[in-house]
Amino acid sequence: MKIHSSAWKALSALAIAFAALVGLATHAQAQQNSDEPRVEQILSQMTLDEKLDYITGYGVDFTFVNLKGVFNIRPIQRLGLPLIYGVDGSLGFVGQGFQPGTRFPAGQLLTSTWSPDLAYEVGVAQGREGSARGIHRILAPGMNFYRTAFGGRSFEYMTGEDPFLGAALVPPLVEGIQSQRVMATTKHFALNDQEVNRTFINIVADERTLREIYLPPFEAAVKLANTAAIMSAF
8 A cells, every 4th residue: 555645545544544554554564474474584693793893884974074974874794684784864965975876855845745656656766766875874864853944954854844844755755765676765754854063952841832832743653654763862
């Protein structure tokens, strides 16, 4: 069941959300059940140091001089885990070890179309380009909220100020990327909607605010599109 299908145009918002959630969650659960034994087997053999290394960026720091950049996942040869190449770019590859790629329109513009079909097509184009370049993982899509004009990267994000719209358009883009056998990385973090003091700020929000405003796009990316990765630290 593709959540970017014409059913989006005909059904009510609640019916869309319910039908997509049931269909895709069932598919995702079946896939997860088949993968889970192998995942558990690998995890049981990993040392604590290996687990910590595996969730840490692999490469040089932000000098962008090595061949494949800093967004890789390190290999663990004894467990048969290969090096996974990653590249940054919510709107297309920005270099960082690879030649810059196609620059796609701002996420705000894509969101303003209200078109899941177009979001899927953009995801397919990004995934196809990544696959052609030998990239396994793209740091996209971005989905933080547009809270202030001083948020220098807000143009990247596919949420605007509407959590439901973000939750409707992010999953088809993720599906489009992953249809090309390239992993999507949902980012950046919940509540990360400013650039000033970004590495030190402490944002405090109650659970209702989180659940109703900030988390729906992230939740939809996981439950409706089975996003391969989520950025959880920086």
